[in-house]
Amino acid sequence: MEHGPRHDAPGSVNLATWISRSYLRTAILPLLLIELTFLAIYWVSSNFIYDRNAAAVEKISRDYLSDLAQREALSISGSLDSIAGMTNILAREARRALDLPAPPVSAAEMARYRRTPAGALVTFGGGDKSASFYSGKRGIGPVQIDKVRRLTRIDPLLRDLKETNALVAQSYFNSWDTYNRIYPYMDAADTYPADMDVRTYNFYYEADAQHNPSRRQTWTDAYLDPAGAGWMVSSIAPVYSPQRLEGVVGIDITIGALIEHVLAMNIPWKGYAILVGRDGTMLAIPGPGESDLGVREMRQHAYDRAVTSDTFKPESYNLLRRKDLAPLATLFRDNRAGPTDVTLNGRRMIAARGAVAGPGWKLLVLAPADEILSEAESLRARLQTIGQLMALALFLFYCIFLAYLYARTRKLSKKLSDPLQAIGETIAEIGAGRHDQAAPASGVTEIDALSNSLVHMSRGLAQAYQTISEQERQVSTALQREVTINAAQRRFIDMISHEFRTPLTVIDSCGQILARRADQLKPDDLRQRSVSLRRAVRRCNDVLASALQLLRVEKTGRGEPPRLKRAMWSELVAPAQESLREQYPGRTIEVGDLPATPLQIDPEMMRVAVAAVVDNAARYAGEDGHVRISVQEQDDRTILSVSDSGPGIAPEELAQVKQRFFRGTNSAGTPGAGIGLYLADQILDAHGGALEIHSEKDRGTTVALSLPKPMTWQVDDEGLVLSARDGDTSEQY
Structure with missing residues (x-):
């Protein structure tokens, strides 16, 4: 259906024109009223703003300092949370290292260990390695040597924790019987007392069952490090076995690192921040705060002699024990307190507080009041100019906006x-x-x-x-x-x-x-x-x-899982050999020399694997065939080979013979379930070994059972030189 020509009614306009005019009529009057209202309010309220400006700026500054303190405290919390997380990882790895048998350790590594005349066990020649110290207080025997070897597993983690976080000064493990393993390397023989008892130091006992019944990661107060790193705080976590507290892991942060972290904060008005521990001790005091607080930060310490007991900061560094810092102490204690005024060194300061989650520290941010008000005075002059410019800019904006609105409505x-x-x-x-x-x-x-x-x-x-x-x-x-x-x-x-x-x-x-x-x-x-x-x-x-x-x-x-025990090849081959002779009397059985090397296996499971391979060889060797059993020794493996004189396996079927229920084309008329080689392969895999099959058509098949050799260690009586011997059945110290 066709439509005729459209005839507009007299006085009508098209849609674009009607919408444009409607928008303009609707928008012009409110915009003019807004402009006039703005000018009236500006001129009437300018004097009032001048009078109230200083108070408003100070309030804004207080709020800003409070917000800044909370944000920076949150930033510190993030950094400390990462260190706390790394401490928990280190605790889990230390527990795992103690639970597992001692790993192979190179002779060069064990040659670093020497006994001191006082009976302690220490390392010499560190380089990029961990330092080790075993106090002679309880005696050092095979059990202690085994613990040293086990804990070599955590050396890579100790090094990575230090190298990947700029705040970390050192990481370590301390045992209940006063064994210390620490990175970076330090001269333990000259630093630690020979009869040192690590349990008397706060970086150990603050994680024990009495002080830390929840067994979680915790933080120490500031103390003097006996390892020679100066003043620091530590993130520590206990390492428990089912029997007892085996030890405590720790990650140290020096006071100097905390100060550098605080100095990196961008605090306006020539302000600075103070990091305060949970007991009120000022942990980090930057240079600008030393004169205001009347103390000098303890960044370094001269170790004239070994540190034999806990050493904490003096009482002059504790907010709660100084009457002149009572307002700061109140701000520290009261979680609901807002920014407060405090007079330091004759100047009025505005102080705000932020809570550092985790260790329970507080971050106090201070700024001189006169610096804050100096900006307020400058702001007063700028506000007058800004107000005039805003009025002009608003008028121009309205003109441009109306033109744009008209074009858009079209x-x-x-x-x-x-x-x-x-x-x-x-x-x-x-x-x-x-x-x-x-x-x-x-x-x-x-x-x-x-x-x-x-x-x-x-x-x-x-x-x-x-x-x-x-x-x-x-x-x-x-x-x-x-x-x-x-x-x-x-x-x-x-x-x-x-x-x-x-x-x-x-x-x-x-x-x-x-x-x-x-x-x-x-x-x-x-x-x-x-x-x-x-x-x-x-x-x-x-x-x-x-x-x-x-x-x-x-x-x-x-x-x-295999139930590992010590066994010999002869114990596995003999039952299979006897069974073969009973079931297949016509086969010729040839057994080579079986070495006296002990195996670390599950004897019951491995007998099933050997019997399955030997039975498979005898079954396919034929009535007058022969079976040969031999053992070859390699550097780290021992291999039992079972060869038969049967027809061999077709190349296209060789990859399938270890699958369950698979039987090759040459198995017709031969009894079997297709399970034996599948079981043997699974059992070898569970032992960390491998089942390998080599076959040539009409030339027989060889099945090799490959197992890793067990590793044992021998320690020399003269020192701590260790040597590894494969298959040895005893350890000597």
């Missing part, structure tokens, strides 16, 4: 009509079955919402079709997976039934013969039938044992 009608037409065209495309349409954009929220709803509805219909198709595919996949699982179960049942059918047939046959001809059989015949019966029963037992071992392995994914 385009509004087009922004309303064009999208409506585009929406109509989109609806037509959707009706034609073309659902993938882009939503017309207009910039108007309601119109865009309408177009988006239409497009989403269309895409929802298309997605519904896709969802149905995807669900059909998923159902098909699930059915296929169910078919695969059922097939595996059927294979397992077929295998078990096949393996049981033959021996049960033999048992039944022997039983029938004995029932019919018991009085006619000779002793030799009876013995022969007995052997057949026992062989059939043994085969049933073997199938059951393999199935049960398979269930044990697959119950936990990789099997139960």
